[in-house]
Amino acid sequence: MAVIFGFTIYSFSFASESVEVSHGPGITLLWIAVILIAAKLSGLVEKIGQPGVLGELLIGVLIGNLVLFGINTFEPIKTDFVVSFLAQLGVIILLFQIGLESNIAKMKKVGLRAGLVAIIGVVLPFIAGAYIVGPWLLPGLSQNAYLFLGATLTATSVGITARVFKDLKKLGTTEAQIVLGAAVIDDVLGLIILAVVSAIATAGSVSAGTVSIITLKAILFLAGAIIIGQLAAKNFGKFFSKINTGTGMKFTFALAFCLVFAFLAEEIGLAPIVGAFAAGLVLDPVHFKSFRGPEFAEELKETVESVPAEHRARILASVEPHSEKHIENLIEPIGYFLVPIFFVLTGINVKLETLADPKILFVALAITVVAFITKIAAGLAAGKVDKLIVGVGMIPRGEVGLIFATIGLALGVISDSVYSVIVIVVILSTLLTPPILAALLKRKTL
Numbered sequence: 001m002a003v004i005f006g007f008t009i010y011s012f013s014f015a016s017e018s019v020e021v022s023h024g025p026g027i028t029l030l031w032i033a034v035i036l037i038a039a040k041l042s043g044l045v046e047k048i049g050q051p052g053v054l055g056e057l058l059i060g061v062l063i064g065n066l067v068l069f070g071i072n073t074f075e076p077i078k079t080d081f082v083v084s085f086l087a088q089l090g091v092i093i094l095l096f097q098i099g100l101e102s103n104i105a106k107m108k109k110v111g112l113r114a115g116l117v118a119i120i121g122v123v124l125p126f127i128a129g130a131y132i133v134g135p136w137l138l139p140g141l142s143q144n145a146y147l148f149l150g151a152t153l154t155a156t157s158v159g160i161t162a163r164v165f166k167d168l169k170k171l172g173t174t175e176a177q178i179v180l181g182a183a184v185i186d187d188v189l190g191l192i193i194l195a196v197v198s199a200i201a202t203a204g205s206v207s208a209g210t211v212s213i214i215t216l217k218a219i220l221f222l223a224g225a226i227i228i229g230q231l232a233a234k235n236f237g238k239f240f241s242k243i244n245t246g247t248g249m250k251f252t253f254a255l256a257f258c259l260v261f262a263f264l265a266e267e268i269g270l271a272p273i274v275g276a277f278a279a280g281l282v283l284d285p286v287h288f289k290s291f292r293g294p295e296f297a298e299e300l301k302e303t304v305e306s307v308p309a310e311h312r313a314r315i316l317a318s319v320e321p322h323s324e325k326h327i328e329n330l331i332e333p334i335g336y337f338l339v340p341i342f343f344v345l346t347g348i349n350v351k352l353e354t355l356a357d358p359k360i361l362f363v364a365l366a367i368t369v370v371a372f373i374t375k376i377a378a379g380l381a382a383g384k385v386d387k388l389i390v391g392v393g394m395i396p397r398g399e400v401g402l403i404f405a406t407i408g409l410a411l412g413v414i415s416d417s418v419y420s421v422i423v424i425v426v427i428l429s430t431l432l433t434p435p436i437l438a439a440l441l442k443r444k445t446l
Contacts, residue, residue: 028082039340051167055433060347090338091159095259095273098162099280102373113383114181116147121378122189125153137363147197148408154190158183160396174385179393188218201413217268219257225278241290250291306324347434352419364424391442396433
C-alpha cells in the first residue's frame, strides 16, 4: 500500500490523466521556456504588493484554460512527463531551500505548538468533512466517500505557504517556523489517515497493527533524519572535502544529500518533500567548514592579511554571514529554474470548467468555507504569536489535496462530481491563501 501512495505522490498526479509523451525533446524544451517566461511575466503582481507565487499560479490557470476558448496550443504541457518531473523536482528543491533557511533550535522551541496546530488541523477538517458537511451537503454517498472527503481536507500544501513566507522574507519568524513544523507533522498524520481510509475502502477494515507500523515508520524517519542525518552530514562532508574542497564538490554534496533524503522518504511512503525539508534542516554551515568558502570571501581574507588585527577582525566578521549562507546561494539558481515550473504547472492543471455546474459550485464553496475555518481554528493552538497568520498558513491544499482525491477516484470510492468539488476547494484554497497571507504579514510589519 505504501508503494502505491509513494508512487502516486512521486508521479506528481495533478489529475487522473495519464502522463504521455508523443513528441520529441525539442518541443519539451520549448514548453519549459514558455513556462519560465510566463513565470517571470507573472511577476507583475509584485508591483501591486502580491507575492510572486500568486502570479505564477494565475498565469498557469490562464495557460491551462485557453482550451476553453478553442486554443489547444499548450495542452501537451499537461501530459509532458519531463515537465511534470521537473515540477516535482522543483518543489523538492523549494522545501530543501526552506529547510536550509530554517533552524533546528528554532523548530524545537515551537515543536509543541507546531504539534498541536498539526493535530487540530488534521482532526477538525477530517471530522467536518467525513461526518458533518459531507453527509449534509452530499447526501446518499457511501461512508467511504465521506471518509475520503475528510481525508482530503486534512491536507496542507507547505510549498505554497513556504513560498509566500520566503517571498516576503518572513521565514525567520516564529509563525513561519510553527507553520513549517506543523506542515511536516500534518503530512505524517495525513499519510496515516490516507492509509487507513484506503485500506477500509479496499479491504473493508484495517488493523491497529497496520496503523501502528505506518506511524512508527514515519516517526522513525523524521527522528533518524535529524539525529543520524547530522552525524552522517558531518562525516560525509569531511570525506568529500578530502577529494576536493571546491565549490563544485560542495554543491554536489548538498544536492545529493537532499535527493537521497527525498528518496528515503518516498521509499517509506512519505512525500519526497518531507525528506528534502529534513535534509535542509539537518545541513548546517559547520558541515561545510572543510570546504572553501565563496571566492570573494577567500580573496578578501588574503587581501586583509596586512590590515591591522582589530580592523581585520571586523572585516572578516562582516564576511562570515555570507560564507555561512554560501550553500543557500549555490542552490538558489536551481530554485530560480525549477520552482516556478512547479507553481505554473499547478495552475495549468486547474480545470475551470469544473466551475460550470451551479450545484457543484455551491457545494464546493460551502466546503471551502469549512476548509478555511477548520485550519484557521488550528492556529488557535499556536500560543503567543499571530494565530491568524499560522491558521491561514495551513489552509492551502494544493497538490497534496489533489493527490488524496486522485487516489480516491482511482479506487472508485469518489465520483467525478465529488472529485470536481474537491478540485474547486483546492483551487480556491491555493489561489486565495497567498494574497490573504501576504496582507496579514504586511499588516504585522506595519
